Amino acid sequence: MRGQGERTFAELVQVMQSSNREFGGIRGIAYKNQQHVIVNEKRAFEDINHFPSMPYHLVDVERILINRSKMSGVGRVLDYASSQGCPNACRFCAEPLVMKRRWSGLSAERVVDEWAFLTRKYDLSVINLVDNNFLVNRQRVETICLEIIRRQLSIAWQNVNSSVNVLAAYDREMWQLLAKSGCRSMLVGAESGEQEILDLLNKRCAVDDILKIANLSQQFGIKTSFSFMTGLPPIAGMDGIKREFKATMRIIHQILRTNKRYDIKLFLYTPYPGSSLYFESLNYGLHVAQSLSEWSKFELVNITTPWISNHFKQQVDQARVFAIPYFQREYLPGIGVKWSVFTFLRRLLSGLAGLRLKYAFFAFPLEYYWLRRRWKRMGLISEQGKR
Ligand code: SF4
Numbered sequence: 001m002r003g004q005g006e007r008t009f010a011e012l013v014q015v016m017q018s019s020n021r022e023f024g025g026i027r028g029i030a031y032k033n034q035q036h037v038i039v040n041e042k043r044a045f046e047d048i049n050h051f052p053s054m055p056y057h058l059v060d061v062e063r064i065l066i067n068r069s070k071m072s073g074v075g076r077v078l079d080y081a082s083s084q085g086c087p088n089a090c091r092f093c094a095e096p097l098v099m100k101r102r103w104s105g106l107s108a109e110r111v112v113d114e115w116a117f118l119t120r121k122y123d124l125s126v127i128n129l130v131d132n133n134f135l136v137n138r139q140r141v142e143t144i145c146l147e148i149i150r151r152q153l154s155i156a157w158q159n160v161n162s163s164v165n166v167l168a169a170y171d172r173e174m175w176q177l178l179a180k181s182g183c184r185s186m187l188v189g190a191e192s193g194e195q196e197i198l199d200l201l202n203k204r205c206a207v208d209d210i211l212k213i214a215n216l217s218q219q220f221g222i223k224t225s226f227s228f229m230t231g232l233p234p235i236a237g238m239d240g241i242k243r244e245f246k247a248t249m250r251i252i253h254q255i256l257r258t259n260k261r262y263d264i265k266l267f268l269y270t271p272y273p274g275s276s277l278y279f280e281s282l283n284y285g286l287h288v289a290q291s292l293s294e295w296s297k298f299e300l301v302n303i304t305t306p307w308i309s310n311h312f313k314q315q316v317d318q319a320r321v322f323a324i325p326y327f328q329r330e331y332l333p334g335i336g337v338k339w340s341v342f343t344f345l346r347r348l349l350s351g352l353a354g355l356r357l358k359y360a361f362f363a364f365p366l367e368y369y370w371l372r373r374r375w376k377r378m379g380l381i382s383e384q385g386k387r
Helices: 006-017 061-072 095-099 108-122 138-150 164-168 172-180 195-200 207-219 237-258 276-283 310-327 339-359 366-377
Strands: 030-033 036-039 077-080 083-085 103-105 126-129 160-163 185-191 223-230 263-268
Touching: 061 077, 061 108, 077 108, 083 095, 108 126, 108 138, 138 172, 160 164, 164 185, 164 207, 172 207, 185 207, 195 237, 207 223, 207 237, 223 237, 237 263, 237 310, 237 339, 263 310, 310 339, 310 366, 339 366
Parallel strands: 077 126, 160 185, 185 223, 223 263
Antiparallel strands: 030 036, 083 103
């Protein structure tokens, strides 16, 4: 199925149930007939308000809620999509390829009606948004917030996915409204601390916008996740990759100085087939997968882009599993160690991690090797070093 799938899927199911199994008339699918690949006509993108509500009653919601609560310990959380698509055209992203930069959101009234209904019916602690870019239509968001407040609904909502350019345009009043209406957390695709890279990716935002968001979310008590990627194609040479990595480490340090509880995600760049940066990557020797099983090895953490050295990967790993979490003073394996020693070690490691991030200095990682040995002894990572 290509693009928006709702109607396409319904038609496909109907045809599969019928006796003739004639797929030629279904817009928006591609399929294999004998040895031939057949790509049908496109299906036009449709306003999602035309679709019925998600039929939660068809599945065992209670079981989903209990399992999820056991796994994450965050109470009764249900996923909800209030919009589809994204109007941006970030050069690394698959979304512009799938929805062709179109965006459609459910009306504010319908969103609030459905949230109120679901929260009441399933006794939810929080609604978890799975939209690609929830905040695109400011007026819609404003009406959703005002409507929750006007109806005095006790609804919590989280994981508001937003692009930096959209969120940075929100003023203090909007942030206040978000917080007051129950918005608990956001997910922001920050990508890089280097302006040159943000421009290359077509993020249409400035590095300062990322810091502005970090400050505002701190002021209004909305927990935010910032997602970064590093190891982009060496368009500005190998020095460009090092510069970009350093700038990204610095901005992560700045964000965590604002609030150490912010969640930071750091990935190695993965070229998505069909994106404009993927074609650029081919110029730098990216191997094109030749079979389905090869495609299955495509993943976010350990992708092998040929311009990334093992040394670079190790630095990224060090930043991800040591510098960032330890700067946040998170869990330190120190069972059996006296409390005072434990405290001293934790502070020492946290301080070292902070310095490494601030100066993007990852040479002589003695503390990291020491920790890895401990982790291995404690069975927290395998012999191959995987956590
Ligand atoms: S804003 Fe997010 S979803 Fe939209 S194109 Fe950029 S990365 Fe993709």
